[in-house]
Amino acid sequence: MSWRAATIAGVRPETPTARTVALQVPGWPGHEAGQHLDLRLTAEDGYTATRSYSIASVPDGEAVEVTVERLKDGEVSTYLTDGASAGDQVEVRGPVGGWFVWRPRQTEPVLLVGGGSGVVPLMSVVRRHRETGSQAPLRLLYSVRDPDAILYRDELAALDKDGVDIGYVFTRQAPEGWPRPPGRLDAPLLIATAFSPDLAPTSYACGPTRFVEDVADLLVIAGHDPRRLRTERFGPSGGNP
Amino acid sequence: MGFTRGFSGRPRRQAVDLPPGQYLTEDFPVLTAGPTQHVPTERWEFTVTTETGQVHRWDWPALMAIPAETPTVDLHCVTSWSKIATEWRGVSLDTLLADVETTAEYALISSYGGYTTNLPLEDLIDGKAWIAYQYDGEDLPAEHGGPARLLVPHLYFWKSAKWVRDITLSHSDEPGFWETAGYHNYGDPWREQRYWDT
Numbered sequence: 001m002s003w004r005a006a007t008i009a010g011v012r013p014e015t016p017t018a019r020t021v022a023l024q025v026p027g028w029p030g031h032e033a034g035q036h037l038d039l040r041l042t043a044e045d046g047y048t049a050t051r052s053y054s055i056a057s058v059p060d061g062e063a064v065e066v067t068v069e070r071l072k073d074g075e076v077s078t079y080l081t082d083g084a085s086a087g088d089q090v091e092v093r094g095p096v097g098g099w100f101v102w103r104p105r106q107t108e109p110v111l112l113v114g115g116g117s118g119v120v121p122l123m124s125v126v127r128r129h130r131e132t133g134s135q136a137p138l139r140l141l142y143s144v145r146d147p148d149a150i151l152y153r154d155e156l157a158a159l160d161k162d163g164v165d166i167g168y169v170f171t172r173q174a175p176e177g178w179p180r181p182p183g184r185l186d187a188p189l190l191i192a193t194a195f196s197p198d199l200a201p202t203s204y205a206c207g208p209t210r211f212v213e214d215v216a217d218l219l220v221i222a223g224h225d226p227r228r229l230r231t232e233r234f235g236p237s238g239g240n241p
Numbered sequence: 242m243g244f245t246r247g248f249s250g251r252p253r254r255q256a257v258d259l260p261p262g263q264y265l266t267e268d269f270p271v272l273t274a275g276p277t278q279h280v281p282t283e284r285w286e287f288t289v290t291t292e293t294g295q296v297h298r299w300d301w302p303a304l305m306a307i308p309a310e311t312p313t314v315d316l317h318c319v320t321s322w323s324k325i326a327t328e329w330r331g332v333s334l335d336t337l338l339a340d341v342e343t344t345a346e347y348a349l350i351s352s353y354g355g356y357t358t359n360l361p362l363e364d365l366i367d368g369k370a371w372i373a374y375q376y377d378g379e380d381l382p383a384e385h386g387g388p389a390r391l392l393v394p395h396l397y398f399w400k401s402a403k404w405v406r407d408i409t410l411s412h413s414d415e416p417g418f419w420e421t422a423g424y425h426n427y428g429d430p431w432r433e434q435r436y437w438d439t
Contacts, residue, residue: 049264
């Protein structure tokens, strides 16, 4: 798998600390929902830095989008969230990862559980699911610090209005009138949201390590087949494997 | 490819020699395809299965009874982080394989939970691999593969299977979990063997 020259086609803010970066990648071979890519920056003196980012967009020719959350002291994320602008040159390698993916031929129920920026590859699944007119039941449970930190807020609100099953967990501050006080995703809420294990759903969890550990452990305890549970942990150095 | 406008990067660190495309991290990210396995040492066992079907078996007390080594090694993850001078305690595969009669060339590693990875047998011997059960002076946490994981640090870290359960020796090479999902069959970080060329 080789590096391809790519151009930043545009950037748009998602939250005060996150941006979606649209890339134009000539020769991009296409990808599956849930996959990620490696992105490489080169400084003037030849120094390079590479990081992995989940793909947020559905397959669309040479156009690929990633959504990046600014990390404290993040060498690459800071450039992408604060510096990058249309026309900048970067390099891209991918797509990467053949496990944390959802394919349109899957007909079983799909549970998506995202924590923070862990929602990014899940958004790719939501979009792909919709674009292909999939009849597979799908639920998204999105744990987020506060309403201002919601990625893809308007799009998710529109999808919600349109009948897509989307639930939120606010960990620090909930919107006014929200029925559940702020707090971490707990077992009762997760179990109430998850499909019954009898339906043999495939469940995807992506987010910070602790969050994913908790979600995965709870689902296994609730009787879900560990082999139908796909996880991706986002650390400062996240990605697969 | 020229350079990326507006990107200068961190101050250069020349002190450490890293494989191509890697950067240093101080933390220890957890990367697993599925749930963490929780295997109590009371029901833990580790086996080596030869190409003739002969099974060599160790339970936890048996593993603890074997003289341990304390390797200090660098870790290189295919997702580009490297962590240097990590301290482990475990049993050398040379010791575990000493009484195993085999002419096999390949090993398939299996873990509790179903994970697999493959490598040539020669990469498990001559002081290159351990069954490790302590990290940084503490029992290895489950999320990092405890109670015991394979440690084979000269290859990308996905080869160091967490929750290791069995090593099956064979004359044929059978690709494991990530190796069938687009990652390189061998995974030498110094040759940057991250992915299959597709």
